[in-house]
Amino acid sequence: MRQRPNNRLKGQSAIVTGSSSGIGKAIAIGLARDGANVVVNYHSDEEGANHTLAEIEKLNLHGSAIKFKADVSKEEAVEEMFAKAIDTFGTVDILVANAGLQKDAPLHEMELKDWQLVIDVNLTGQFLCARAAIREFLRRGMRKDVSCALGKIIHISSVHDIIPWAGHANYAASKGALTMLMQSIAQGYGKYKIRCNNVSPGAIRTPINEDAWKTKAAYNKLMKLIPSDRIGEVEDVAALCSWLASDEADYIQGTTLYVDGGMTCYPGFTENG
Ligand code: BGC
Numbered sequence: 001m002r003q004r005p006n007n008r009l010k011g012q013s014a015i016v017t018g019s020s021s022g023i024g025k026a027i028a029i030g031l032a033r034d035g036a037n038v039v040v041n042y043h044s045d046e047e048g049a050n051h052t053l054a055e056i057e058k059l060n061l062h063g064s065a066i067k068f069k070a071d072v073s074k075e076e077a078v079e080e081m082f083a084k085a086i087d088t089f090g091t092v093d094i095l096v097a098n099a100g101l102q103k104d105a106p107l108h109e110m111e112l113k114d115w116q117l118v119i120d121v122n123l124t125g126q127f128l129c130a131r132a133a134i135r136e137f138l139r140r141g142m143r144k145d146v147s148c149a150l151g152k153i154i155h156i157s158s159v160h161d162i163i164p165w166a167g168h169a170n171y172a173a174s175k176g177a178l179t180m181l182m183q184s185i186a187q188g189y190g191k192y193k194i195r196c197n198n199v200s201p202g203a204i205r206t207p208i209n210e211d212a213w214k215t216k217a218a219y220n221k222l223m224k225l226i227p228s229d230r231i232g233e234v235e236d237v238a239a240l241c242s243w244l245a246s247d248e249a250d251y252i253q254g255t256t257l258y259v260d261g262g263m264t265c266y267p268g269f270t271e272n273g
């Protein structure tokens with residue numbers, strides 16, 4: 001456990017989308033460990049969401065957690081999720097928009113439905129959740145007793161918001177666009193004390209990229225891309241998100257924080273170019 005429990009998010013409530021597994025699950029647990037109430041959002045993996053809840057309950061801290069099924073690409077579902085969060089916890093202080101997926105194919109073989117699905121979930125889903133969060137922050141007003149921010153939005157992006165990725169153009173396009181969404185939010189709502197930032201993970205050990213780390217050969221190949229010479233773990237991302245959601249990060253605004261072991265340093269150029 002890299003994150004030591006503390007109370008920096010006590011009294012705050014968070015929605016973490018896609019927290020039935022992988023990075024989202026670790027983020028939900030991490031926020032709870034720091035005292036937040038958490039909505040564990042899932043799309044189809046209810047068992048996974050139950051497991052996240054069980055892990056949070058084991059921590060036995062001040063906050064509580066509920067699960068909520070919602071497809072983040074659907075306007076009505078997102079509205080219902082926020083209504084449930086507000087009904088249960090009184091408001092939402094922190095949004096970690098993490099839900100995302102890959103539907104990989106070389107561009108000339110990519111079907112429109114796979115392009116569309118990735119854009120719908122990874123980009124439109126982020127827009128719908130951010131919009132709902134901003135509306136709630138503005139409605140509710142400041143809560144100086146819990147935070148010096150009106151609200152915090154963390155979009156989970158990817159190193160592929162800056163590293164092109166052949167065979168994954170839908171995914172890279174969705175993440176690249178997310179940079180402009182995030183910066184536009186920060187630019188427009190910073191004056192209301194809303195903070196909006198992106199967290200961009202590199203290769204993190206989750207089911208989404210199993211092919212890249214499961215076998216020794218794949219893992220060794222992957223290491224050519226990572227100066228830190230290890231794959232990332234979900235806790236690496238979770239620890240950053242908890243800090244970023246807290247007032248300790250009050251001056252972090254409109255930026256992208258990479259959690260990638262140096263992948264964005266393009267190590268392929270070390271002895272080349
Ligand atoms: C992708 C992973 C990939 C990593 C580094 C992530 O955004 O979801 O599949 O391993 O980027 O390339």
